[in-house]
Structures are given as C-alpha cells and as structure tokens.
Amino acid sequence: MKKIFNTQSEKDTVRLGKAMGGKLKKGSIICLQGELGSGKTHFTKGIASGLGVEDIVSSPTFTIMNEYSGRLPLYHFDVYRIDADEFLDIGLDEYLYGDGVSVVEWADRLDGAVKGALWADITQTGENSRKFAFKWDRSAYDFLNEVKI
Ligand SMILES: Nc1ncnc2c1ncn2[C@@H]1O[C@H](COP(=O)(O)OP(=O)(O)OP(=O)(O)O)[C@@H](O)[C@H]1O
Numbered sequence: 001m002k003k004i005f006n007t008q009s010e011k012d013t014v015r016l017g018k019a020m021g022g023k024l025k026k027g028s029i030i031c032l033q034g035e036l037g038s039g040k041t042h043f044t045k046g047i048a049s050g051l052g053v054e055d056i057v058s059s060p061t062f063t064i065m066n067e068y069s070g071r072l073p074l075y076h077f078d079v080y081r082i083d084a085d086e087f088l089d090i091g092l093d094e095y096l097y098g099d100g101v102s103v104v105e106w107a108d109r110l111d112g113a114v115k116g117a118l119w120a121d122i123t124q125t126g127e128n129s130r131k132f133a134f135k136w137d138r139s140a141y142d143f144l145n146e147v148k149i
C-alpha cells in the first residue's frame with residue numbers, strides 16, 4: 001500500500017512521527033531514505049515521543065544504533081557509515097526482528113537486507129516543506145491509512 005503526507009514545518013514532521021509512534025506494534029521496522037537534512041531524525045523524534053520515550057533523541061551517526069525505552073523499546077539506527085554486510089556481520093538485524101520498534105536512517109544503504117519494513121522516502125519540496133511517501137506490504141502498517149496530521 002502507499003500513502004503520501006506533506007509537512008510544512010519541522011513541527012509538522014514531528015507531529016506526523018508522533019501520530020505514528022502511538023500506533024506502532026512490536027516488530028515494526030521503519031526504513032527512512034532521504035537526503036541530508038530531509039528530516040529523518042526529526043521524524044524519528046516524533047516517533048519516539050509517540051512511543052512515550054522521554055529521553056532526548058539524537059542522531060546515532062557515530063554509534064550506529066541508540067536504544068530508548070518507551071511503551072515499546074525503540075532502536076534508532078543511522079547506517080550512513082556501514083553497508084549491508086557490516087550490518088549483518090555485527091548482528092544488528094537481530095534488533096529488527098525483536099520486540100521493539102526500529103527506525104533506520106539511510107536504510108537504502110542496506111540494499112534489501114531488511115524485510116517487512118514500512119518504507120518512507122522523504123524529499124525536500126521547499127525550505128520548510130517535506131514530502132513523505134510511504135510504502136508497505138504488511139497489514140501491521142495499515143493504521144497509516146487512518147493517520148491524519
Ligand atoms: N518540514 C520539515 N520537516 C523536517 N525538518 C524540517 C522541515 N522544514 C525544515 N526542516 C529542517 O530540516 C532539518 C532536518 O534535519 P534532520 O536532522 O531531521 O535531517 P536528517 O534527514 O536526519 O539529516 P541527516 O541526513 O544529516 O541525518 C532541520 O534543520 C529542520 O529544522
């Protein structure tokens with residue numbers, strides 16, 4: 001299935017993430033692709049807030065993955081610096097199919113190594129506007145059809 005959202009500000013993007021974070025089930029994987037500064041981390045901050053995470057979410061660029069506790073555990077990945085082989089060698093895929101929610105920035109770099117994800121392709125459409133194009137084929141993500149921002 002597919003759905004597009006357009007956000008007009010950073011706040012809007014956080015709100016979209018928050019609305020989704022309230023609905024995500026365990027084992028959900030959200031793969032984000034989009035250029036530098038497209039809003040992947042801000043969207044993730046919203047998801048964290050919707051999951052009830054109270055810690056401040058920051059980019060895990062140097063640590064590859066940060067773990068937060070909320071209604072469900074949140075695993076926030078930034079795989080900019082690694083490739084699919086390294087990801088699998090380190091065993092990071094075990095988090096994806098566990099009992100939390102995973103959000104992966106730069107997921108396109110993993111080259112098909114992630115299965116059953118909700119994909120979001122984020123594009124900058126103006127200084128403060130972004131387009132979120134979602135794609136999925138698991139009913140676990142059908143709630144997106146009801147999400148409004
Ligand atoms: N509609 C919008 N949604 C999200 N961010 C926006 C929006 N409009 C402007 N911005 C700005 O764009 C930047 C997005 O930064 P963010 O760190 O979330 O991007 P990113 O995709 O994670 O970047 P990186 O590739 O470096 O990880 C912020 O400075 C934010 O204020």
Ligand SMILES: [Mg+2]
Pocket residue numbers: 040041059078105
């Ligand atoms: Mg980021």
